[in-house]
Every structure is written in C-alpha cells, then in structure tokens.
Amino acid sequence: MSRIGRAPVNVPAGVDVTVDQDNHVVTVKGPKGTLTFNYHNRMTVEKDGATVKVTRPTDEKEDRALHGLTRALIHNMVVGVTQGYEKKLEINGVGYRAALQGKDLNLTLGYSHPIIVNAPNGITFETPNATTIIIKGIDKQLVGETAAFIRSKRPPEPYLGKGVKYDYERIRRKSGKTGK
Numbered sequence: 816m817s818r819i820g821r822a823p824v825n826v827p828a829g830v831d832v833t834v835d836q837d838n839h840v841v842t843v844k845g846p847k848g849t850l851t852f853n854y855h856n857r858m859t860v861e862k863d864g865a866t867v868k869v870t871r872p873t874d875e876k877e878d879r880a881l882h883g884l885t886r887a888l889i890h891n892m893v894v895g896v897t898q899g900y901e902k903k904l905e906i907n908g909v910g911y912r913a914a915l916q917g918k919d920l921n922l923t924l925g926y927s928h929p930i931i932v933n934a935p936n937g938i939t940f941e942t943p944n945a946t947t948i949i950i951k952g953i954d955k956q957l958v959g960e961t962a963a964f965i966r967s968k969r970p971p972e973p974y975l976g977k978g979v980k981y982d983y984e985r986i987r988r989k990s991g992k993t994g995k
Contacts, residue, residue: 820882823866824890827897832867834860841867841889845896848937848953852892858885867893895953902962904948908977911969912945920948924969924979932965948979 826832830845841860842851854860858881859870867889871882894900906913906924914921920940922930934940938961941949948965952958962981971978973989980986 820869820871820879820886822886823863823868824886824893826862826865826867826893830893830897832862832893834862834867836860841892843889843892843896845893847896847899850892850896850954852888854885854888855881857881860885860889891955895955899951899953900955900958901949901951902958903982904950904962904965904979905982906946906948906979907971908969908975911977911979913942913948914945915940915942920965922965922968922979925977930968932961932968935961947982 830843833842833844834840835842836859839854839856839858840851841854842849857872857878859872861868861870869882869886869889871878906922908925910923911925912923916931918934918940920932920934920942922932924930932940935957937954938950938952938957941951943949950958950962950965952961966979966981969978971980971984971986973987974991976986976988
C-alpha cells in the first residue's frame with residue numbers, strides 16, 4: 816500500500832468536504848474559499864466523520880500511482896482553503912523592479928517595454944518592496960504555475976545573477992572570461 820494514499824486526510828473544524836460518488840467530484844469549502852476536484856473513476860473516496868479516506872481497487876501500477884496522487888490533491892485542497900499557499904520571488908538586476916497596477920503586476924526586467932502580468936482568478940500579488948513579489952492563493956497548482964510564468968519572463972543568468980528567482984533558489988555562478 817502507498818504510505819501517502821493510506822493516510823487519511825484530517826478535516827479541521829470550519830471546513831466542509833462533500834464527496835459526490837456518482838460524478839467523482841470532491842468539493843472542499845473553507846474560510847478562504849471553495850475548491851473542486853474531479854478524481855479518477857477507479858478510486859473510491861469516502862468521508863468518515865472528520866476524515867476523508869481514499870482506497871484503490873487493485874495493486875496495479877496505475878492504481879497505485881492514482882491512490883497517492885488523489886489523496887495528496889485532496890489534502891492540498893484542505894490546506895488551501897484553511898491556510899492558503901504563497902510563493903515568493905526575488906528580482907535581481909540594476910533597474911529591475913515590480914509594481915502593482917490594480918490587481919495586475921507591472922514588471923520592468925530590462926526589456927524595451929514593461930511586462931504586465933494579469934492576476935488569474937483566485938491569485939493575489941503583493942509587492943512589499945520593488946524587488947520582491949509574493950503570490951498568494953488557495954489553489955497550490957495555480958500559485959506554482961503563476962510563479963513559474965513570472966520567473967520565465969527573465970530567468971536568472973549564471974554570470975551576474977540577474978533575473979527573477981524563487982526566494983529559496985541558489986544561482987550557480989560561472990566565472991567570466993579568463994585573460995591571457
């Protein structure tokens with residue numbers, strides 16, 4: 816059995832989980848919002864009091880993979896509607912900066928034009944200073960996808976370290992040209 820799939824998902828107080836077995840849909844409502852997930856029809860999801868259990872029909876490779884995945888996604892939904900998720904990005908480079916324009920993000924990253932990133936539904940941007948971006952939301956996948964999209968606009972380069980990077984990311988630096 817999968818160690819992740821076998822563990823039940825604890826549902827804290829204030830969170831409502833509904834499982835629709837016929838349509839294979841799990842809905843999680845909490846203080847921060849509502850998330851829905853269409854799970855695979857081979858998995859069985861049951862709500863038992865303050866826990867949610869995921870079971871699989873066989874020990875085939877695909878079922879084993881879906882078992883842990885389904886449980887992890889439901890757990891991420893419960894955490895998202897209670898605590899939320901956030902990713903921090905740092906901008907390095909002379910003249911590189913970020914600013915908010917309403918809900919959208921205005922990035923100046925050394926190009927001849929500013930880059931405007933529209934906030935997807937459920938995502939909020941914060942800029943505590945000109946070189947830090949905080950992306951917040953309840954959907955873990957959407958937060959990570961948005962952060963990766965912003966980072967892709969100017970990934971960090973190894974010679975000077977200029978670009979957009981995650982706050983935990985370390986840039987492996989290369990030495991420049993060697994003289995004679």
